[in-house]
Amino acid sequence: MAQSRSRGSRTRLAVLALAAVTLLAVDERDAATLLPVRDAADTVTGPFTDAVERASRPIRRGWNEVASEDDTAAIRDENEQLREQVDDLEAQVVEGEDARRQLDELTQSLELGSLADIPTVTARVTSGPRSNMSLTVEIDKGTDQGIQIDMPVVTAGGLVGRVTQASGGRASIELVTNPAFRVGVRVADTGALGTARGQGRSEPLVIDSNIEPGVDVPDGTGLVTSGVDRSAYPDGIPVARVSSTREGAGGLSLELVAEPLVDVSRLSFVNVLLWEPPQ
Amino acid sequence: MIAERLGLLGRCGLVLFCALLLQVAVVSDLRAFDAVGDLILLMAIAAGSSGGPDRGATIGFAAGLSYDLLLRTPFGLSALTCVLAGYAAGWAVGAVREPQWWFHVVAAVGISIVAVVFSMVVARILGMAFAFNDVVRSAIVVAVWNGLLVLPARRLWRWAYGEVDSDRYRVLLP
Numbered sequence: 153m154a155q156s157r158s159r160g161s162r163t164r165l166a167v168l169a170l171a172a173v174t175l176l177a178v179d180e181r182d183a184a185t186l187l188p189v190r191d192a193a194d195t196v197t198g199p200f201t202d203a204v205e206r207a208s209r210p211i212r213r214g215w216n217e218v219a220s221e222d223d224t225a226a227i228r229d230e231n232e233q234l235r236e237q238v239d240d241l242e243a244q245v246v247e248g249e250d251a252r253r254q255l256d257e258l259t260q261s262l263e264l265g266s267l268a269d270i271p272t273v274t275a276r277v278t279s280g281p282r283s284n285m286s287l288t289v290e291i292d293k294g295t296d297q298g299i300q301i302d303m304p305v306v307t308a309g310g311l312v313g314r315v316t317q318a319s320g321g322r323a324s325i326e327l328v329t330n331p332a333f334r335v336g337v338r339v340a341d342t343g344a345l346g347t348a349r350g351q352g353r354s355e356p357l358v359i360d361s362n363i364e365p366g367v368d369v370p371d372g373t374g375l376v377t378s379g380v381d382r383s384a385y386p387d388g389i390p391v392a393r394v395s396s397t398r399e400g401a402g403g404l405s406l407e408l409v410a411e412p413l414v415d416v417s418r419l420s421f422v423n424v425l426l427w428e429p430p431q
Numbered sequence: 432m433i434a435e436r437l438g439l440l441g442r443c444g445l446v447l448f449c450a451l452l453l454q455v456a457v458v459s460d461l462r463a464f465d466a467v468g469d470l471i472l473l474m475a476i477a478a479g480s481s482g483g484p485d486r487g488a489t490i491g492f493a494a495g496l497s498y499d500l501l502l503r504t505p506f507g508l509s510a511l512t513c514v515l516a517g518y519a520a521g522w523a524v525g526a527v528r529e530p531q532w533w534f535h536v537v538a539a540v541g542i543s544i545v546a547v548v549f550s551m552v553v554a555r556i557l558g559m560a561f562a563f564n565d566v567v568r569s570a571i572v573v574a575v576w577n578g579l580l581v582l583p584a585r586r587l588w589r590w591a592y593g594e595v596d597s598d599r600y601r602v603l604l605p
Contacts, residue, residue: 160485161483161485165484165488165514165518168492169514169515172492172495172508172510172514173511175496175506175507176505176506176507176511176553176557179505179507183506186506189500190500190501190506193497193500193501194500194501197451197455197501200452201452201455201456202456204452204456204457205456208456208457208460211457212457212460212461215460216460279455279456280459280460280462281467282454282459282502283467283469283498283502283504283509284466284467284547284551284565284569285502285504285508285550285554285559285561285569286502288503317503332558351560352561352562353562353565354465354564354565355562417462417465
């Protein structure tokens with residue numbers, strides 16, 4: 153009796169595990185097959201999720217305040233460093249204003265668009281990554297506000313990610329730190345090109361560049377989106393700052409390691425650029 | 432009989448739906464060491480721990496599948512992880528004669544660690560990448576959450592299945 157029950161249990165386990173593996177295989181073969189089901193589930197649970205999110209806001213805020221108390225000393229140090237940087241930047245502002253005037257004149261004469269011309273939708277981040285394996289966040293704006301899949305998402309600090317899913321009043325944003333994320337970048341002061349890829353939560357970006365080994369790329373050098381032909385991102389969005397360099401695979405080029413400019417673990421509001429790559 | 436079955440399904444569905452909403456809307460924002468708890472895995476483990484491997488596997492599949500619908504990770508990964516975790520919890524508890532409360536906690540912690548590592552290894556095989564630190568942090572945080580919450584979650588499943596709590600049973604029948 154007990155033996156047959158045990159055999160029945162194992163059969164049930166095998167059937168359910170096989171069903172899950174089959175779903176994994178279907179999704180792996182063509183993720184679009186199950187996308188409508190996932191979208192429908194999002195739409196159905198959306199209002200409930202919103203209500204629970206609103207109701208639990210004080211709890212979440214309280215938790216995050218407690219969790220961030222340990223960071224106080226680090227924030228104080230960072231504050232000091234930022235004061236010093238502000239002094240430096242003030243000196244650069246005058247220089248920058250002149251450069252901007254010249255760039256505006258040049259942009260107008262060449263009839264090129266700039267980032268400031270792209271319309272944006274400001275959205276509130278309603279929830280962070282929903283699991284430990286997910287590197288996406290949810291926002292409270294969607295297709296009703298003109299948001300489409302693949303649109304770039306930024307904050308005042310720089311690139312946050314791109315829209316991977318959008319429905320009526322909600323959208324999912326894939327963060328720059330996601331290992332599947334790729335963006336073409338340009339070294340701000342030399343114009344050298346490369347491709348930045350995420351490395352996971354709290355990890356820096358790695359950039360496969362076309363820079364020859366031995367070329368000095370100072371720490372702190374800025375990286376912006378390259379906006380090269382058919383790029384998925386417009387030109388000039390700040391992405392990261394170089395923190396170190398190393399020889400790339402094969403020793404033929406330089407690999408840059410860079411810290412994203414935006415702390416994607418603490419997002420409250422983001423701007424979605426209503427921009428689509430030119431066909 | 433049918434009404435009883437519908438009642439059971441309704442209560443189980445309610446427990447799973449509430450767990451899912453709490454996970455997505457609340458727990459996912461309560462980050463500690465840059466990782467979050469996993470109530471869905473907890474529900475699978477607690478179901479196995481309170482009702483045996485069959486219940487653990489079945490509830491684990493339902494819970495994992497509904498979680499998969501709301502994530503953008505490989506579809507079926509949570510279902511597979513939760514099926515195995517639920518079954519393992521039921522098997523572990525069944526292998527011990529009259530397990531004490533602490534055994535359920537230890538089992539939940541151990542199974543949670545293995546489940547997180549397993550799901551991340553499978554995800555890696557499927558093309559997702561994780562830093563080693565992320566795996567360690569996630570496994571520890573999920574294990575702590577599940578260790579703390581497994582006893583109340585077991586009670587929740589006993590309520591859903593309309594079972595009498597064994598402690599209360601002993602008081603009633605000396």
